Amino acid sequence: MQKVSSWRDLLQSLLSSPAERTRIAATIGVRTITLTRWVQSDSVPRPARLQQLLYALPVQFQDQFRSLLEQEKLLPSVSLQEEMVPLQEIPFSFVREVFETRATTPDMLRFWAISHQVLQHALRQLDPVPVGMAINMVRCMPPSTDGKIRSLRESIGRGTNPWKAELGQPMFL
Numbered sequence: 001m002q003k004v005s006s007w008r009d010l011l012q013s014l015l016s017s018p019a020e021r022t023r024i025a026a027t028i029g030v031r032t033i034t035l036t037r038w039v040q041s042d043s044v045p046r047p048a049r050l051q052q053l054l055y056a057l058p059v060q061f062q063d064q065f066r067s068l069l070e071q072e073k074l075l076p077s078v079s080l081q082e083e084m085v086p087l088q089e090i091p092f093s094f095v096r097e098v099f100e101t102r103a104t105t106p107d108m109l110r111f112w113a114i115s116h117q118v119l120q121h122a123l124r125q126l127d128p129v130p131v132g133m134a135i136n137m138v139r140c141m142p143p144s145t146d147g148k149i150r151s152l153r154e155s156i157g158r159g160t161n162p163w164k165a166e167l168g169q170p171m172f173l
Helices: 006-012 017-029 032-038 047-056 059-071 092-104 107-126
Strands: 132-142 152-159
Touching: 006 032, 006 059, 017 032, 017 047, 032 152, 059 107, 107 132, 107 152
Parallel strands: none
Antiparallel strands: 132 152
């Protein structure tokens, strides 16, 4: 990779691969054209988007990207500990959404729909600036005749980069 003088140059070189451009855009929740506009100086991302972009980049480029952002005073110099956002209470709007899902989803799909909502919310709370997290929903298998539960089964999983958004096939534990 050639010497870069700005975060836009670094981003442009990383976006030269269509697959990487699509992955980064999906990770931070923007369209690929938005990334192109940022590179071409047609628009400037908000600080929160820059923070997400930083953690969406491949690990080997994150320090360089951070220092370029700090040079342009687009990102304050802070340690990772200072960046951490304290967990908040579960908002009533989310609880209402879950109750609505429960009331309107057929029995066969209810577990999957609610699990998906809960895992998405958990990822947003626990990994607000996606640095990589995977969460699996684990269910107890029915107890044996002696009343003891002897196995668990992964049901559904969600993740942020470097894990896939939809985690692999469930398995017995």
